Amino acid sequence: DGGITQSPKYLFRKEGQNVTLSCEQNLNHDAMYWYRQDPGQGLRLIYYSQIVNDFQKGDIAEGYSVSREKKESFPLTVTSAQKNPTAFYLCASSIVRRSKQPQHFGDGTRLSIL
């Protein structure tokens, strides 16, 4: 079955540590996205990628970094510069990066501070 796989489901970060969240899709989608969701809030866009080796900052990119070396993979690194990283992180993909295309989501990674 096609879909998006995020791992790990839960992640804990120590002070000053970088952590990487994995996102893999087998839907053959060109566009991929990372969102952050805080309790009771909507989704905020962190980074997006329209094509391999290309990515752009979203609304809240500070303290985060991404790479897109393969079409299937779009890992997100939460760096030590992100002072409030505790949140639910969602990865999504769509056929192309157009708003009329529905986005398909993974089941998220919950990141907490130790």
Next chain:
Amino acid sequence: SQQGEEDPQALSIQEGENATMNCSYKTSINNLQWYRQNSGRGLVHLILIRSNEREKHSGRLRVTLDTSKKSSSLLITASRAADTASYFCATDAEWDQGGSEKLVFGKGTKLTVNP
């Protein structure tokens, strides 16, 4: 900034009743989407309605769009306990000069359907 805002923030109903959730937005849109999120899971796309459409159906879901009032509603008929989830509207917004758009999500309505 948030484009869509859902109302109410929370809704609790009995199984078999209808549930109506509303979404208001601020600027012109090309289309509006509704998503569902079960607790601790990712979002699932439910339905997309274009700006030139007024109503759309999918199974027990009915979505309306009133562009003059900049609002949309999602109606779930004959609700079931399994419909318990948060529901989000997402609207498109201009992103860059390349003409591509992004989705902007509201804060969601938390629906509880009691058995």
